[in-house]
Amino acid sequence: MIPAGPLADKWTNHRDHLKLVSPANRRKFKIIVVGSGLAGGAAAASFGEMGYNVECFCYQDSPRRAHSIAAQGGINAAKNYRNDGDSIWRLFYDTIKGGDFRSREANVYRLAEVSMEIIDQAVAQGVPFAREYGGLLDNRSFGGAQVARTFYSRGQTGQQLLLGAYQALARQIAAGTVKMYPRTEMLDLVVEKNRARGIVIRDLITGQVRSHAAHTVVLATGGYSNVYNLSTNAIGCNTTAIWRAYRRGALFANPSFGQIHPTCIPQAGEHQSKLTLMSESLRNDGRIWVPVKTDETRAADQIPENERDYFLERKYPAFGNLVPRDVASRNAKTVVDQGRGVGPMKNGVYLDFADAMKRLGRDTIEERYGNLIEMYQRITGEDAYSTPMRIFPAPHYTMGGLWVDYNLMSTIDGLFVIGEANFSDHGANRLGASALMQGLADGYFIAPYTVANYLSAHLGEEVSASSDPFSRTEDEVRQRTGKLLAANGTRTVDSFHRELGRIVWDECGMERNAKGIHHALIKIPALRDQYHKNVRVPGRGAELNQELERAGRVADYFDLAELMCRDALSRDESCGCHFRSEHQTDEGEALRHDDQFSYVAAWEYAGDGQEPRMHKEELSFEFVEPSQRSYK
Amino acid sequence: MRLHLQIWRQENPSASGNLVKYTLDDVSEDSSFLEMLDLLNEQLVGKGEVPVVFDHDCREGICGSCGVMINGLAHGPSARTATCQLHMRTFKDGDTIQIEPWRSAAFPVIRDLMVDRSSMDRIVQAGGFISVRTGSAPEANLIPVPKGDSDEAFDAAACIGCGACVAQCPNGAAQLFTAAKVGHLNILPQGRPERYERAAGMVAQMEAESFGSCSNYRECEAVCPKGISVDWIARMNRDFLVARLKGIQGKTA
Numbered sequence A: 001m002i003p004a005g006p007l008a009d010k011w012t013n014h015r016d017h018l019k020l021v022s023p024a025n026r027r028k029f030k031i032i033v034v035g036s037g038l039a040g041g042a043a044a045a046s047f048g049e050m051g052y053n054v055e056c057f058c059y060q061d062s063p064r065r066a067h068s069i070a071a072q073g074g075i076n077a078a079k080n081y082r083n084d085g086d087s088i089w090r091l092f093y094d095t096i097k098g099g100d101f102r103s104r105e106a107n108v109y110r111l112a113e114v115s116m117e118i119i120d121q122a123v124a125q126g127v128p129f130a131r132e133y134g135g136l137l138d139n140r141s142f143g144g145a146q147v148a149r150t151f152y153s154r155g156q157t158g159q160q161l162l163l164g165a166y167q168a169l170a171r172q173i174a175a176g177t178v179k180m181y182p183r184t185e186m187l188d189l190v191v192e193k194n195r196a197r198g199i200v201i202r203d204l205i206t207g208q209v210r211s212h213a214a215h216t217v218v219l220a221t222g223g224y225s226n227v228y229n230l231s232t233n234a235i236g237c238n239t240t241a242i243w244r245a246y247r248r249g250a251l252f253a254n255p256s257f258g259q260i261h262p263t264c265i266p267q268a269g270e271h272q273s274k275l276t277l278m279s280e281s282l283r284n285d286g287r288i289w290v291p292v293k294t295d296e297t298r299a300a301d302q303i304p305e306n307e308r309d310y311f312l313e314r315k316y317p318a319f320g321n322l323v324p325r326d327v328a329s330r331n332a333k334t335v336v337d338q339g340r341g342v343g344p345m346k347n348g349v350y351l352d353f354a355d356a357m358k359r360l361g362r363d364t365i366e367e368r369y370g371n372l373i374e375m376y377q378r379i380t381g382e383d384a385y386s387t388p389m390r391i392f393p394a395p396h397y398t399m400g401g402l403w404v405d406y407n408l409m410s411t412i413d414g415l416f417v418i419g420e421a422n423f424s425d426h427g428a429n430r431l432g433a434s435a436l437m438q439g440l441a442d443g444y445f446i447a448p449y450t451v452a453n454y455l456s457a458h459l460g461e462e463v464s465a466s467s468d469p470f471s472r473t474e475d476e477v478r479q480r481t482g483k484l485l486a487a488n489g490t491r492t493v494d495s496f497h498r499e500l501g502r503i504v505w506d507e508c509g510m511e512r513n514a515k516g517i518h519h520a521l522i523k524i525p526a527l528r529d530q531y532h533k534n535v536r537v538p539g540r541g542a543e544l545n546q547e548l549e550r551a552g553r554v555a556d557y558f559d560l561a562e563l564m565c566r567d568a569l570s571r572d573e574s575c576g577c578h579f580r581s582e583h584q585t586d587e588g589e590a591l592r593h594d595d596q597f598s599y600v601a602a603w604e605y606a607g608d609g610q611e612p613r614m615h616k617e618e619l620s621f622e623f624v625e626p627s628q629r630s631y632k
Numbered sequence B: 001m002r003l004h005l006q007i008w009r010q011e012n013p014s015a016s017g018n019l020v021k022y023t024l025d026d027v028s029e030d031s032s033f034l035e036m037l038d039l040l041n042e043q044l045v046g047k048g049e050v051p052v053v054f055d056h057d058c059r060e061g062i063c064g065s066c067g068v069m070i071n072g073l074a075h076g077p078s079a080r081t082a083t084c085q086l087h088m089r090t091f092k093d094g095d096t097i098q099i100e101p102w103r104s105a106a107f108p109v110i111r112d113l114m115v116d117r118s119s120m121d122r123i124v125q126a127g128g129f130i131s132v133r134t135g136s137a138p139e140a141n142l143i144p145v146p147k148g149d150s151d152e153a154f155d156a157a158a159c160i161g162c163g164a165c166v167a168q169c170p171n172g173a174a175q176l177f178t179a180a181k182v183g184h185l186n187i188l189p190q191g192r193p194e195r196y197e198r199a200a201g202m203v204a205q206m207e208a209e210s211f212g213s214c215s216n217y218r219e220c221e222a223v224c225p226k227g228i229s230v231d232w233i234a235r236m237n238r239d240f241l242v243a244r245l246k247g248i249q250g251k252t253a
């Protein structure tokens, strides 16, 4: 399935032999793209430009609002504009090592390879990346890398890249090749004889449930960190689209691999609806520390240098504050658990700009991080120029997702999955500035080829949403929403989501162990039973009903949470973000067991109340030697 | 703290709405404005009443989904702040807060505080892009862009498409939004070839929608969460004028 040959030639050779669809035939094919973020927006626009007949869906009121918009820090590319020794190989190696050797060599190499075209494309679209005085593009270094290869747009790289894709999409909407369906939520996938035929959606304004048929379906619906309730994701981010596909036969890979981002604003109270990320680019110039003493009561500026513990610099002299996210997060948790946390709830660590301001001047810091510091001020009421920021890890990104082959197709024929929704490139941990890269790589430069290859075999086939599987799937969707409305219990959806989130965070979060996961596997189904009996969803299905939207998403999170726990339990090793406390080195680092666990765990749905079946995709490393990560 | 809320409730686009009063207790100063509405909604659901509908998603001031009139001000009293970034420490115990949807002919109310802003998407479809196909881009550093121009383009591109400018304008004009979109692309060398078609098309689309005309009240600039400057409007008008002199007709969406 992975093309043979030298690593550097695999994608080129493969692409050269993919089948094509001639321009005259393209409009005869209908493609459904669910999602309008970087992955979906880029794919839908590209398909439109090529002349396919595209339908694109998103739940927001405009495709420009997809959650990619919130990415702050930047996007990697192996341009080597800094002459600091960067190359495709190095970006590939950093990414696969960062993922703790739990991803496929060929996929990751391809990602590094197309990274350069992404920057070219974005610049041509008018994305205002930061520039130097000579007018050429600026770069900075970013977590986990020793070269400066990250392109950025102040603290809004995601918004600017998404606007590029959105504008390309708008052009295709105007040209009539793409029909956009905003405020529309996919609630199920229609599958006939293991072939994707279309989707069932709910119109969020009218509540109407209806079907759309196509020759192929591309899911680009983003990640599922909201399973934790509190995360850095937008409120509407959900697992529903990929979860429903899983239940229809797509394998779900590495569901428990979720990234906890080190630089978020610590929680301030129960009322909170989400956590806010401060871009980890802050770690370039900010120094992370906590007081040496537990129960320190002095303000930060009253604590002398020799009573501060710059714990990342101390433990990892080579990388210091720029160690990968999982390492930074876990170390922050350790010092907070030791009682050395800072802030009113003692639930954070300091990120301090004092030295950088001395070295570079306040203006430079303001130019680099001004909007982040302003955002911090707004939320906490504190001024980070004069007092250190407080940060703490929060759920942020999910490496797990639907299993896809080298062509990004799932185990359901004709169902492609791109962007954060698939599992493909980040292994057990994702490096900073590589999700934007992956979403755009999939959407602009991989799916357009591989989807065409798939379609070429289906020329002349009619598609229609009037066949049996469509009406059956629609009925099931109506029954599901009907059941949620009929429970008519006493507790709100949000109260259940908070409780579920707490369980998953405690037992399947930054650190896991068998005992805790066993607990969670008892607690989650019990709470789920409660949910279906006692949730209260007011209103009707056939109308705008935001509580019902939430209720459906949380219902799917319950099921996903259980699968995450099973996955975390079965992987009896530590790797990347999956830190099983039973498996650590003497120095407290993740201890892999390559002899047993060098595989992707791909789970198959086996029916409600049945244990899902695990399939293993063994990972083989022909070109790199999996080493124990060391950032010392 | 205790708050007295007056919230616009409207069942559907054709129903006539009205302000409904609610008293809300135990609102934390540290909560955001939308978390305050969440609290109200949880209580309403608890009582078997229909919760208040409003748009929101990222809750960090970047997606542009949220936005309501708070005591007559789009996004409320704090400068450069989207509704979701407004914190309750801005208000005092016992305050009365009136909350209404964006009011503009071009933004019909869908329900309660939620409006239809698809007119803004159509403005972008009428030329708010650079016509470059995937795959056809030249090497990124081939065309240097003076840092000043690039920074200015970014300033305009920071617009989050929330529509506050329209909502606050006594005429319901969309000049600030449209000018930001035109300006971002027209200032860059990549955007130059379509400069006049873009200005002509987007202005024509703006006029085809139900937006009002601009009489330089500048209220848009005052409420814009991203601080987009009205100077962009003058620049857009210049490009539009040149387009007209050259006889360039823009294509509407």
Ligand SMILES: Cc1cc2nc3c(=O)[nH]c(=O)nc-3n(C[C@H](O)[C@H](O)[C@H](O)COP(=O)(O)OP(=O)(O)OC[C@H]3O[C@@H](n4cnc5c(N)ncnc54)[C@H](O)[C@@H]3O)c2cc1C
Pocket: A034, A035, A036, A037, A038, A039, A040, A041, A057, A058, A059, A060, A063, A065, A066, A067, A068, A069, A070, A071, A072, A073, A074, A075, A157, A158, A184, A185, A186, A187, A220, A221, A222, A223, A232, A233, A234, A237, A238, A240, A241, A277, A279, A396, A397, A418, A419, A420, A421, A432, A433, A434, A435, A436, A437, A439
């Ligand atoms: C706060 C934050 C900061 C980040 N910063 C960075 C960074 O600096 N660099 C980096 O590389 N990565 C960053 N990331 C990660 C990166 O932004 C995301 O992984 C990436 O943008 C995901 O893109 P996507 O296209 O896969 O999904 P999204 O952008 O999440 O898009 C999902 C799309 O699917 C639609 N959708 C979802 N469910 C449904 C449904 N059921 N029915 C219909 N439509 C649906 C949505 O409407 C949306 O259009 C950050 C993430 C966060 C949360």
Ligand code: SF4
Pocket: B158, B159, B160, B161, B162, B163, B164, B165, B166, B176, B177, B180, B220, B223, B224, B225, B226, B227, B228
């Ligand atoms: S110009 Fe400002 S107020 Fe208007 S849509 Fe853009 S961000 Fe919102």
Ligand code: FES
Pocket: B055, B056, B057, B058, B059, B060, B061, B062, B063, B064, B065, B066, B067, B082, B083, B084, B085
């Ligand atoms: S919810 Fe995204 S800007 Fe307010």
